[in-house]
Amino acid sequence: MNSQFGITIATVLMGAAFSVQPAWAVRSQDYAPEQFISVLNGFGYPVSLSAPLTDPIVQQAIRDFQAQNRLPVDGTLNPPTQDKAADLARQLQNDLNRVIQPSPQLPGSQFYGKQTESAVKLFQRQNRLPETGIATFETRQRISDILNDATPRNPTTSPIAPPPTTSVPLGNLYNESEFRFVLRGLGYDINPQRPLTDQPVVLAIRDFQQRYGLSVNGRADQPTQEKAAAIVRNMRFSLRVVLKSDLPIDRYYDTPTENAVRTFQSQVGLGVDGIATVRVRQRLDAEAKR
Template structure:
């Protein structure tokens, strides 16, 4: 089952279950770098699940024209003429960019896939990794069913909150106990002063001897 989108200043090609509000809303897609070579465009068609052989022959064989016509019908690209004109190439380039962006969201390859217009070996390897992770047949082909599943996984990855774990705060160090002050030493009692010695009593003077009376002379 296919469905188309209206075109805008940036043409976004998507499938029925790919929401334009998913990766597209926060991803800037590169404009188509240049016209595809026949081999590059066949690689895109084959990578998206169309039955073509990857050669560098002109895109004029019946098998390739049929694949291009199916692609144009699926995305309502007019005219449906089986020719890989500019509008058809623009849609193909943007589908690959969306695919690569969703792979980056889900698988987180390092380095990330470039969001370009090419279904190269790195993109194919990422598809195989996604298929292996989800126990799908490892074909390297991003058909409609796989792109729908990849879209759902990308939605989950984007909506999942990535909160950083709150760092545990170091416990507040316990303060050293305030040292108890040494008891104020008791002052030695003021020594009692020696009693002032009493002065020796003034010695009493011997009484002045009374003089003998002068004798009277005899007559």
């Protein structure tokens, strides 16, 4: 009788253990460090795919990911963090399957690999977004808009009319005004109201291209815009780290960016003008790596 009672209790307890699963049981497996870094990179966090998990930038990206998703913030791959990453990756793949119907379909897995990257690029190309393979907030918002019918689309036509042809070939990350403000924000002494064909602006672009090993043509072409966007994103990320702010990691040099630069300059005793010159950015990077 006692033995039978013990077996019954054990059976009940075993059934309870299997019915109350921890949240992270939805993952097919734990992430290897490089797999998790690939997810971070895929969702727009400025981490290098070859960086180790102990890299300070990776550690900060994990903490940012945790804070933005209201998870325990400790910079480690704790189970809730892995579970949330798996959920986001799986949801992205399922959404892409519905929106672009790739063949073969994405597996709906927890990983951000080449197949997911290619599908994101295809979606971005179809929707005239920067074709990076990175599921930025802008990309995910566009996917959400389409799924929620917020923006009606004709699948047989381009969702956005092509921009008018200008005398200066542009990349597709910035319009002329946005790129001029980026140049000014990075320390180039130009009038942000003048066109990109204005001689001081052309000289500024040529200087930027030469500094970063690009083709020196004085035009805001795609490689030039991509380099500028990477610099601004990294700078905004470092400002988040140093100022402990919620500044979005974006490519624009806007008023919030300028204000954040001013705050940083004031904190470290630099001239306060909101302009992120090379010297300011070097000091900012050094502070962020501490």
